[in-house]
Structures are given as C-alpha cells and as structure tokens.
Amino acid sequence: MQYTFSNKSRNICFALIGIGLLSLVGGFLTDSHRAWPNLLLNAFYFTSIALGVLFFLAVNYAAEAGWFAAIKKPMEAIAAFLPLGSLILGGVLILSAFHLNHIYHWADPEVVHHDEIIAGKAAYLNKWFFTIRTIVYLGGWFLFYRAFQKYSQIEQQSYNTKNWRKTQSLAAFFLAFFAVTSSTSAWDWIMSIDTHWFSTLFGWYTFAGYFVSSLIVLTLVVLHLKSRGLLPEVNENHIHDLGKYIFAFSIFWTYLWFSQFLLIWYSNIPEEVTYFMDRMTNYKSIFILNLFLNFFFPFLVLMKRGSKRRYHLLTFVGIITLIGHWFDNFIMIMPGAVKEHWHVGWVEIGMFTGFLGLFGFIVMSRLASFSTVENKQHVFYSESVHHHI
Amino acid sequence: MSTKKVIYGIFDDDHALIESAKALKTKGIRVADVFSPFPIHGLDPVIGIKPTRLSNFAFWYGVFGTLSAVWMTWYMMISDWPMNIGGKPSFTWLENLPAFIPATFELTVFCAAHGMVISYLLVNKIYPGRKPHNPDPRSTDDKFVMQINTFDNKRVEEREIMDILKNTGSVEINEKVLS
Numbered sequence: 001m002q003y004t005f006s007n008k009s010r011n012i013c014f015a016l017i018g019i020g021l022l023s024l025v026g027g028f029l030t031d032s033h034r035a036w037p038n039l040l041l042n043a044f045y046f047t048s049i050a051l052g053v054l055f056f057l058a059v060n061y062a063a064e065a066g067w068f069a070a071i072k073k074p075m076e077a078i079a080a081f082l083p084l085g086s087l088i089l090g091g092v093l094i095l096s097a098f099h100l101n102h103i104y105h106w107a108d109p110e111v112v113h114h115d116e117i118i119a120g121k122a123a124y125l126n127k128w129f130f131t132i133r134t135i136v137y138l139g140g141w142f143l144f145y146r147a148f149q150k151y152s153q154i155e156q157q158s159y160n161t162k163n164w165r166k167t168q169s170l171a172a173f174f175l176a177f178f179a180v181t182s183s184t185s186a187w188d189w190i191m192s193i194d195t196h197w198f199s200t201l202f203g204w205y206t207f208a209g210y211f212v213s214s215l216i217v218l219t220l221v222v223l224h225l226k227s228r229g230l231l232p233e234v235n236e237n238h239i240h241d242l243g244k245y246i247f248a249f250s251i252f253w254t255y256l257w258f259s260q261f262l263l264i265w266y267s268n269i270p271e272e273v274t275y276f277m278d279r280m281t282n283y284k285s286i287f288i289l290n291l292f293l294n295f296f297f298p299f300l301v302l303m304k305r306g307s308k309r310r311y312h313l314l315t316f317v318g319i320i321t322l323i324g325h326w327f328d329n330f331i332m333i334m335p336g337a338v339k340e341h342w343h344v345g346w347v348e349i350g351m352f353t354g355f356l357g358l359f360g361f362i363v364m365s366r367l368a369s370f371s372t373v374e375n376k377q378h379v380f381y382s383e384s385v386h387h388h389i
Numbered sequence: 390m391s392t393k394k395v396i397y398g399i400f401d402d403d404h405a406l407i408e409s410a411k412a413l414k415t416k417g418i419r420v421a422d423v424f425s426p427f428p429i430h431g432l433d434p435v436i437g438i439k440p441t442r443l444s445n446f447a448f449w450y451g452v453f454g455t456l457s458a459v460w461m462t463w464y465m466m467i468s469d470w471p472m473n474i475g476g477k478p479s480f481t482w483l484e485n486l487p488a489f490i491p492a493t494f495e496l497t498v499f500c501a502a503h504g505m506v507i508s509y510l511l512v513n514k515i516y517p518g519r520k521p522h523n524p525d526p527r528s529t530d531d532k533f534v535m536q537i538n539t540f541d542n543k544r545v546e547e548r549e550i551m552d553i554l555k556n557t558g559s560v561e562i563n564e565k566v567l568s
Contacts, residue, residue, distance in 0.1 A: 258490065265487045268476065305444065388430045 001230050005368040013361040020354010027347040036101035037337035038348055040092050042355040044189065045213070045329050047085030049359075052207075052214025054079040054145060055178055061164075061171035066380030067241060067387040070234050073373045074221045076152060078214070080366035081359050082145050086138040093134050093189060097127040103337045105195045118195050125192055137185045144174045156377055164379040182207045193336035197275045201260045206332070208253040212294070213325045215245045216318040221363065223311050230373050233385045236309040240389060243308030247298060250321065254295040279331055282340040286331050293324025326352065392566050393540050395421075396547070397524055398554040399561040400533040403429045409557035410435045410535065416553065418545055421536045424528035447505045454500025458493035524565070535559075 027035030057075045060068045068075070099107040106118050106125040113119070123129075151167040154160065183203025191202045199205075219242040225231045264272045279287050298321050307313050334342045367373060375381060400406040407429065410420055420436040423429070433440070463482045466472045466489070471479050474488050482489070510516065528534040535554075539547055554562055 258487075262487050262490070266474075303448070 001372055001374065003225065003228070003230060003364075003367040003370065003373050005364045009364060010361070013357045013364070016353050016357025017361065018354075018357075019350050020352075020357060023347050023350025024354060027351065031347075033102060033338060033341075034343065034347055035351075036092075036096065037103055037333055038351050040089075040096065040103060040189075040337075041326075041329055041333050042351050043085065043089040043092050044333075045210075045326055046081060046355045046359045047089045048206075048210035049214050049217050050079050050081035050085055051141060052211045053218055054082060054141070054148070055175075055182075055211065056214060056218070057148065058144075058171035058174045058178070061168050062175055064168070066383030067238065069375055069378040069380040069384035070231065070387075071218070071222050071238060071242075071384075072152075072375045072378060073370055074225060074231075074367070075218060076149070077363050077366040077370075078217055078221060079145060079148070081362045083142055084358070084362060086142055090134055090138045094131050097130045097134075099127075103193060103333075105336075106192060121195065125188075125195065130188060133184070133188055137181045140177055140181060144170070144177065148174075156371075156375075159377055159379065161379055190332050193333060194275055195336075196271060199260055199264075199272075199275075201256060205253070205256040205260055208249060208256050209294075209325050209328050212246060212249045212253055213322055215242060215249060216322050218242065219246065220315060220318055221367075223315055225367070225373060226311070233374070235387075237387050237389050238384075239311065239314065240305075240308045241387075243302055243314055246314075246318065246321070247302040247308065250294060250298040250302075254291075254299075257291075257295075275335075278335045278339075283331055283335055283342065286327055290324065290328050290331055293320060294328060297321065297324070393538070394547070395524075395565045395567055396537045396539060396550055396554070397563040397565065398535040398537065398559040399525065399527070399563070400535065400558060401531065401560050402558065403427075403432075403533055405558035406533045406535060407432055407435060409554060409559060412553055412557050413537070413550070416545065416549070417542075418537065418550055418553070419541045421538045421541060423536070424523055424525065424534040426529055426531065426533075429533070443505060443509060446508050447501045450504030451497045451501035453504075454497040455493055457500070458489070458496035461496070462489040462492055525563075532560075 024035065024039070027038065053075050057068075057072070057079065059065075095101070096103045097107050099109075102108070104125075105111050105115075106121065107127060111118060112122055118125070147170055148167070151163055151170065154163045155167070186203040186206035187198075190206055191198065219239070222231065222234060222239070222242065226234060261276065264276055298317055301313070301317050302308055307317075330342075330344075330348075378384070398409065400409065403425065406423065406425075410423075410432065413420060414435060423432060423436060425432075432438075459482075466474070466485065467479060467482050473479060474485050477485065479485055523529065524536060525532065525534050537550055537554075539550070542550065551562055
C-alpha cells in the first residue's frame with residue numbers, strides 16, 4: 001500500500017516552514033547573538049534524529065534482527081532528512097568556525113591570543129581542521145546513507161539473501177565509523193562551545209540523547225502510518241518493543257547524564273565544575289525540567305507493560321520526551337554561547353517550528369515516494385510479521 | 390465419592406499444542422495446565438491464565454528499597470554520624486543527594502530482585518525437598534503435556550475430549566485416576 005502525502009499535511013508543513021523562515025529573518029534582524037545558537041541547536045537536533053535512526057537501522061542489520069523488517073520503510077524515510085539536515089548543520093558549523101558569530105570562543109583570534117588554555121588547544125580547535133572534520137563526519141554519514149539506500153532499492157525487487165549479507169557488512173562498517181565520529185562530532189560541535197571544559201563521556205551522553213529522540217520519532221511515524229490504515233502487519237508487539245527501546249534508552253541517557261554529573265560534583269575541581277555551576281544557577285529551571293521530562297516522566301509512565309502497548313499514551317509520552325530532549329540540547333549549547341542571556345521565546349519556538357515543518361515535509365514526501373510502505377521482499381519479513389512478545 | 394479422572398495430551402510441537410488448546414476452547418473445554426520445557430508465547434490467554442501480578446509486586450518492593458536507602462543514608466551519613474563528603478557541608482540530606490544516588494539505586498534493585506524471587510518461590514510453593522508435580526518427566530525434555538481435568542468439564546464426554554486431542558496432533562494420550 002502506498003502512503004499519500006495529503007494536501008492538508010503539505011499545507012501544514014509549508015505553514016510551519018513559513019513561521020520558521022519569518023522567525024529566522026526576524027531573529028537575525030533583532031538579535032543575531034540569539035539567532036545563531038538557535039540555528040545550530042535546531043539544525044543539530046533534527047539532523048541527529050535522522051542520524052540516530054540510520055544508526056538504529058545499522059544496528060538491526062548488524063545484529064541480524066528480524067522484527068524490524070516491517071518498519072524498515074519508516075526508518076528509511078526519517079533517515080532521508082540526513083542530507084538536507086547535514087547541509088544546513090554543516091553550513092552553520094563552518095560559518096561559526098570562521099567567526100561569523102560568537103558561538104565558538106576558539107574561533108575568535110583575539111580570544112585565542114589572550115587565553116592560554118584555548119591557545120593550547122589551537123592545534124585541534126582551529127577553523128581549517130574543524131571544517132575538514134565536519135565535512136568528513138557529515139560526508140561520511142551521507143555516503144553510508146546513500147549506500148543503504150542503494151541496497152534497499154535492490155532489496156525491494158526480490159527476496160535476496162546475498163543483498164542482505166552485503167547490507168549487513170555495510171552496517172558493520174557504518175557502526176565502526178559511527179562509533180568514532182559520534183563521539184568526536186559531539187566534542188567538536190557541542191562540547192567545544194564551552195572551550196575550557198572537557199568530558200570524555202560527552203559524546204556518548206549526546207548520542208544517548210538523540211538516540212532516544214530518534215526512537216520516539218520512529219514510533220510516532222509508525223503510529224501515524226497505522227492510524228492511516230497502513231502497515232497492518234505491525235501490531236502492538238512491535239510497538240511494545242519500540243516502547244521498550246524508548247524506556248531503556250531514557251534510562252541509559254540518565255545513566256550517562258548522572259555519570260558525568262556525579263564525578264564532577266564529587267571531585268569539585270574548579271575547571272570542571274564551572275560547567276555545572278553555570279547550568280545550575282542561570283539555567284536552574286531548565287536544568288531541573290530536563291531531568292523530569294527525560295527521566296522521571298518516561299521512566300514512571302512507560303514502566304508498565306500496558307502503557308507501552310497503548311498507542312495514545314505512547315504518543316503523548318513520546319511528544320513530551322521529545323520536547324525534553326530539545327531542552328537537553330538547549331542546555332548543552334546555550335550556556336556556552338549566550339551565557340545568562342537565554343530566552344525561550346518566539347525566536348526559539350519559531351525556529352523549532354520551521355525545522356519541524358521541514359523535517360515533516362522531507363519524511364512524508366519520502367514515505368509517499370515508496371511504491372509501498374510495506375517491505376515484503378525483506379529476508380526477515382515473515383519473521384517480523386510473526387513477532388510475538 | 391466419584392473418581393477424579395485426568396487426561397494428559399502429549400504433543401511434540403508447541404504450535405500444535407496452541408492450536409489444540411484453541412480447538413478445545415471453542416468447544417468450551419477448560420485446560421487445567423500445560424507442562425512445557427520452555428515458555429510458550431501466546432499460550433496464556435488461550436488456556437485462561439491471568440497475567441502475572443509479579444511485576445506490580447516488583448514495583449512496590451523497589452519503592453520499599455528506595456525508601457530504605459533514603460532512610461539508611463540519612464541516618465548513617467547525616468543524622469547519626471555526619472560525614473564529610475568531598476569537603477562539602479553535610480548538614481542536609483538533599484545537599485548530598487548525588488552521593489547517595491548509587492546506593493539508592495543498588496538497594497532499589499536489590500529489594501525488587503530479591504522480593505520478586507522470594508514471592509515467586511512462595512506463591513508457587515517451591516521449596517527444597519518438594520515432590521515434583523510433573524505428570525510426565527518427558528515434559529522437561531522434548532514433549533509438551535496438556536492436562537485436562539474431566540471433573541472440570543462435566544458437560545463434555547471424555548471420549549469427545551480425547552477425539553479433539555487426537556485430531557489436533559497429540560502424539561499420545563494418557564489417563565490417570567487421582568484417587
């Protein structure tokens with residue numbers, strides 16, 4: 001069965017993109033110090049969701065999982081935001097590295113000249129090396145995305161175990177590449193905003209955040225397709241498994257968040273603790289909100305078996321947790337970029353809306369471009385249909 | 390006193406057993422129990438076994454663990470013998486909360502896990518030296534045994550139950566009189 005991108009949804013997407021463009025222009029005209037980090041935040045947030053879904057696809061292939069075969073098309077559709085998202089994100093990052101704004105302190109030659117600590121990091125954090133790394137990460141992910149797409153087109157034609165084997169080794173190579181780049185990209189793009197501060201754990205913490213968001217978006221798209229009467233073979237068992245993933249990785253995110261926090265809190269070394277001092281004073285409300293939305297809420301509500309199998313409840317929890325992870329990214333980026341002058345107002349919400357519209361437009365057009373959203377030629381399709389837990 | 394007669398239908402395939410249970414259910418015949426070497430997914434609702442309440446108990450054991458940890462850390466580290474944690478003032482429990490999270494987590498898991506295991510053993514009356522209730526030792530190896538009590542299904546002829554079992558793939562049917 002084919003998915004139809006209705007005119008109504010299309011118009012909603014355009015309206016959202018319109019609001020986004022208005023607030024983008026308005027934001028840059030009124031206060032570019034506020035607009036730049038916002039652009040980075042939203043570009044990273046939505047691109048990382050597409051990236052997380054691509055990672056999830058690769059994990060399922062590498063692990064020879066069968067249950068996901070019936071929801072593979074929605075996964076591909078979400079990953080389809082990666083090229084455009086990378087383009088926007090890459091543009092923002094490279095312009096920031098060339099000091100068109102004040103997000104990265106190390107990009108400012110004046111600061112580097114007077115700041116000994118930043119000068120010591122100049123061999124790694126300089127605009128050219130940063131640009132090369134950014135292109136390698138985004139380009140590498142894009143090439144893997146294209147290769148997955150190619151194999152997927154072959155897969156659609158016939159039952160083909162050889163092609164599945166090839167996809168599996170591709171997935172393994174992608175995971176190896178992603179294992180390194182997911183960490184280093186988070187260090188480069190997000191952690192270097194607080195240039196003095198460092199944490200080895202930061203890459204995994206960032207990854208855990210966007211992986212939860214990816215799983216939620218995947219669940220929401222699958223539920224959306226089901227509400228349209230598509231994917232009839234996807235039943236509450238598949239949704240239950242997705243719910244378990246969201247539940248488990250919410251805990252995983254908390255585990256990493258707390259592991260980072262506890263060590264810094266315990267040792268109380270000035271150069272490390274400043275990071276949290278900023279966030280616990282100037283950003284106190286968001287700091288607390290972050291833990292509630294991303295840990296206590298999904299943990300307590302999704303604990304029961306029944307709540308993971310109830311579509312409306314799962315949708316509700318998913319949306320709240322998605323907002324929570326947007327705030328998590330907010331508190332990663334803003335303190336270093338704008339200090340205590342943070343807002344959550346029309347610029348922030350408007351830009352988020354714009355990216356949401358763009359993301360929705362790409363995902364839904366990709367879904368509509370499939371001749372069928374079912375994936376019957378997949379090697380594990382019948383295993384997926386008989387998934388029972 | 391009437392004799393209590395039990396029928397054992399033995400299967401060598403779990404799917405056949407589920408189909409057989411469904412066929413019996415449509416005739417209104419109640420299956421007393423199934424003995425199987427491994428859990429059979431999807432069998433519980435067919436033979437009318439209610440979902441376990443063990444997970445609800447686990448939650449409350451966990452809550453008990455969390456609260457005991459809160460009390461323990463407060464009493465040991467703040468009240469009875471105030472401890473200096475990393476040079477921080479230890480006047481209130483809340484100020485030192487991060488230091489107590491790992492212990493709280495461990496005690497929560499400890500109580501939930503042990504509570505669950507002990508409840509499971511008690512509810513199922515499993516204790517050292519208990520005689521096995523297994524009707525056929527082969528059900529611990531490669532056979533699946535379905536038990537139907539004739540006294541649960543008085544309205545159905547014994548013959549009919551056996552016919553259904555035979556027609557739905559039972560490889561062997563035994564009868565037993567329980568005094």
